[in-house]
Amino acid sequence: MSAVQLFDHLWQDYITRLCPSADKVHQLLQENEPLINDHIALRTFRSPQLGLEVLMQPFLAEGYQVGGEYRFVAKKLYARHLQHPDPKLPKVFISELLVGELSMPAQKLIHQLLDSVPQVTVPSFLWQGRPWSLTYTDYQILAAESEYAGWLAAHGYGANHFTVSVNQLRAFEEVTQVNAHLRSHGFAINEAGGEVKGSPEVLLEQSSTLADKVEVSFDDVTAMIPGGFYEFAKRYVMSDGNLYQGFVEASADKIFESTHRQ
Template sequence: MTPDTLFDALWNDYIKRLCPSADKVHRLLREDEALINDHIALRTFNCAPLGIATIAQPFLEAGYVACGDYEFESKKLVAKHYEHPDPKQPKVFISELKVDECSTELQQIITKLVEPLDHSKLKGHEFLSGGRLWDVSYADFQILAKESEYASWLAAHGYGANHFTVSVNQLNEFEEVQQVNDYLRTSGFSINEAGGEVKGSPDVLLEQSSTMADKVAVRFTEGVEMIPGGFYEFAKRYPMSNGELYSGFVAASADKIFESTNNE
């Protein structure tokens, strides 16, 4: 299996189910060459067998290797990022919710969702872009959202790319992340302003921004509701002392990027 197989499936699911507006953004920013995808992000629970290791396995089989580790204490999250030996392949950022550190009520809801899972559905790579592996009520979604937006998003949407990311370094028309933001705002898109429109700085070798998540239709046991789906991110990387572009992530910036799926 090649990385292209994985990312094609994830992209098609992303623009169809999670972030339809990304296709329009993609066309707005595309120039003479195909856009470079800097990275994707995936979410999961730390409940066996749904942890980071399981989500990462298809990427490891496609040649990826683990690189950085991150922690987001206030959100009760940990994350790892993975890179491919071919630097043209997107990086992969996988986070998980430490369910055992959350309230008893949240733990009970998540356990109810994941305990009946058929573990055979986690084999191969298809589940990564397959959406939800469980049924969930809108009432439980609302309870989760009060404590953890992350938990409610994952419970509602299941697996798929939370976001794709345009590499601003590649663009000819725009040199700065802020310029991309300004252009997209004039085209009708909302930009995540948590922690400032541009997260990070040249000093930390990475600048990031993102649209606010699309509102998409999700079927709950009580019926269909419109809730935040996926969003599109933009990243500019700066060279390290050896001249190579920084390839990691900045936890303080990523923490604010998570808020792109907040329910405004």
């Protein structure tokens, strides 16, 4: 399966299951040329069977390389971003929850989920959704300790966001202008850490919508919980004349909060 096919599958799952409003955002920002996707983000639990190393493999097989690594101490996360020699292909930001740093009850719950998963099929598990059974009560227990853990337990695997490259847009030069345009059409912007995360000084500015509320079927009930969101990124030129391709930990930390329960 080619990299383009991988992203097509991820996009279809994203707009169908996790972030239906993304299709409208796409239409609001679409110009003459197809929108450039700066990056997507995937989430997982650190584990031998489904950890970051496993999620990386389908992308590495298509020529992607590790571009950087990041640590989010407060959220107990580790992440890497992958990038491709072809600049037209989006970067992939993969994070994993450091399960061993959670409380013992949360660890036990997560290990029960992971142990129930049969051998994964690569690469389709990347958009397979939740591969385990989960009650709403257990979702709430995990989310109370880690919003990330609750989100991942409830939704499973899929892109929690795609990202429009603001550099490409002709109608808007600044991230704030994109935010204002979306607000005028009824979208809420994640204001954790400010509506724009980052600055020209750190070579990257980012913003995002708040996650859609989507219906999820648990073992015991069906509930509306935060799903996916849409991000917007503006990159700045480095001293060597190339656009910065990495990520800023302080900014990404607040982008994670787009999926927090309000």
